[in-house]
Structure formats: C-alpha cells, structure tokens
Amino acid sequence: MFKEFAKWLKTLKNEGVDHISVEERRAFLKMGLVITGVYAGGSLLSVVSRVKEVYADIPDYVGHYPYKPHYTMVLRVDRCIDCERCMEACRKTNHVPPYGWRTRILEQHLPKGDHQWERRFMPILCNHCNEPPCVRACPTKATFKDKVTGIVRVNIKKCIGCKACVAACPYDMRYFNEEKRAIDKCDFCWESRLSKGIFPTACAQACPAGVRIFGDLSDPQSRVYQMVHDPQRALWVLRPETGARPNVFYTIH
C-alpha cells in the first residue's frame, strides 16, 4: 500500500515555492522547517528541518517602533571572528577603563553531532530594551529611556552607585565606573558620536567583518529595517523570556 503511495508521490511535479506567501514561510521557519517544494496544487508541501541552524523566534513586537529614530543593532553572529576591534574602538571612543565593559564577545561551542562542535562568537552589548528592567530598578531615575531615540542612558549626576540596575540587567551590560563614580554602559555612542552627528557607533564602524549593522528601525529604507522585516531571515533576540523587548537582534548569513 505504501509502495503505491510512494510511486504516486514520485510522479508528482514540484510546482515551485514561488507562490508560497512570505507569512507562510515564516510560520514554517518558526517551527524550524524550510519549505523546499509544493505538490498537488499546494496541498502537499516538502519541508526540511533547519532546527539546528535556525532558531527563528521572531519577537512579536517587531513592527511597533515607538521612537524616531528607533535605534537598533542587528548582529550577524556567524561572521564574528572575535578580533575584538569593536571592543578596542569602544574603549577608546567612550573611555572605558580596563576593568569595565560596554560590549563583549562570548564564545559558544555549538554541537554538530558526532562529538564535534562548531565555534561561534557572539558579540553582546546593551539591548536598549523597550521595557528595560534596569530603568524600573533604578531608585533615583538616573538611568532612563531616551524619549526620542529609545537609547537607555545614565544621568551620572543622579546615579548613587547602588547597582540595583546591574542586578536587574538580564544581559550583564552595566558596570560601576570608579572614575565617574557612577554606572557606565553602552549608549549606542550617543554622547561620543551620535549626538555630534557622527554615524554609526564606534563598534559598527570598527568591525571588519560587517557583523554589527546599526540603524533606525523606524525607517523602512534602512538596512536594519529591511533585515528585521525580511521573512526569509532567521532572527532572534537574547533572553526573550524576560519580557524586556530588546532592540538588539541576532541573525546569521
């Protein structure tokens, strides 16, 4: 019986995947499946698993951008080679002391099966969350979400150094700066560059591999908008379960 069925399946022609809507593709991508063929007038689909490669948990808040410009960064992680030029540029531009950090690189060993693994470097920085836990934790309102750009900044005059925000940050992206006697963190180079009209951030400028794409997510013409809204692209954020709604997105290819 199955042999007959298999024979019949083999006689079918692949009608091509062009007529599948992007929404449908993305729905399958979320399940870790990529549609490779359409048969019998669209009633049969051929799919392959890309679970290992794709962790496509596209945040549901994509599409609502309350800030203008809504600054964001998209990181093409598979291109990162941990040359740490971004970290060097950041230190220099923002006067980050040796004991502190505004951005870091993590190293992952992704299992490939057969006791083998593949190295992947993952740059991390402040996610400039839409619902920042650090801002909620700050007792003096020293750390705040910029009403125009959405950048999470620190008013060092108000900071009392209690480090409640350090404990609250899901990404460990805050440190106490001894010289400033205040918390210091990534501000997308707002003070050192953006506010002076210099674009993009120092790290994005320094990256030789094109990992860090910085831009305005509320501008449909921007590269970040097009990457985030590309239904074919696997896109994810770090620790989505915290509900912080981060504005730093991760992708591959």
Next chain:
Amino acid sequence: MKKGLLLIVIFLTLGLLLHTLPSVGQESEEEAEYPTYPIIFTKPLKAVLFEHKVHVEEAGLSCEDCHEDIFPMEAGATQENKDFNMQALYNGKYCGACHDGETAFASNTRCATCHIGVMGWKRLTGKEKGEKEE
C-alpha cells in the same frame, strides 16, 4: 625448571627492549613529517589558527602541495605580506587556493573554524592567564 625461568626472563627483557625501541623510532619519524605545534597568524588581525595535522592527515595534503608555491616554509612569514587578507583568499591566493568551495569549504563560510579570535589566541599562547575569567 630453571631453564623455564631463564626463558621467561629472556622473553621479558627482549619484549621490553623491542617494545620501547621501535616506538622511539616512530615518534622521531612523525616529528620529521610536519610541525605539530599550531601556526598562529596574528596579522592583519588576531588570530587565525593553522594546524598541519588536520591538513596532512584529514585532507591528505603533502608538503609540496602548499610549500613553497603558496606558503613559504618559515612559520607565519606570510602574514608580513600586505595582501594577506580575505579579499586575497576570495581571489584564490593563500588559503583560498584550496578553500574555494570545491576543494575545501569556501573562504567566506565557517569563519570561526580558522578564526580563533583574541580569546583563542590568549588560550594558546597562555597570555593573561591570571586575568582571564572563564
């Protein structure tokens, strides 16, 4: 009875000698074939790891396949060349002679296979061991 004991002793000594001697010979032979220490390129950026073992034993290359047309014998000498970068690789130079997507995986894929980063470089060279947090 004594003869038996003597035979056993002779066997043991012979066995010991024969066991140790050829293995010494094998090791020196292996050492001569290719450098076992990692070749680490740190220019133009830190860092790229090349291992002879992978290329000789897994890829089956011989010395002449790369030396000295593509790479000189002197370890790390190539990184002094101004054009030792990814663009040159894409054009089929250096590693790109094989890493073209057909002979071996393409130079613009699997970046972190060869690029071990500053972290990998520190690990291999033992730099800043005390400072490193793991």
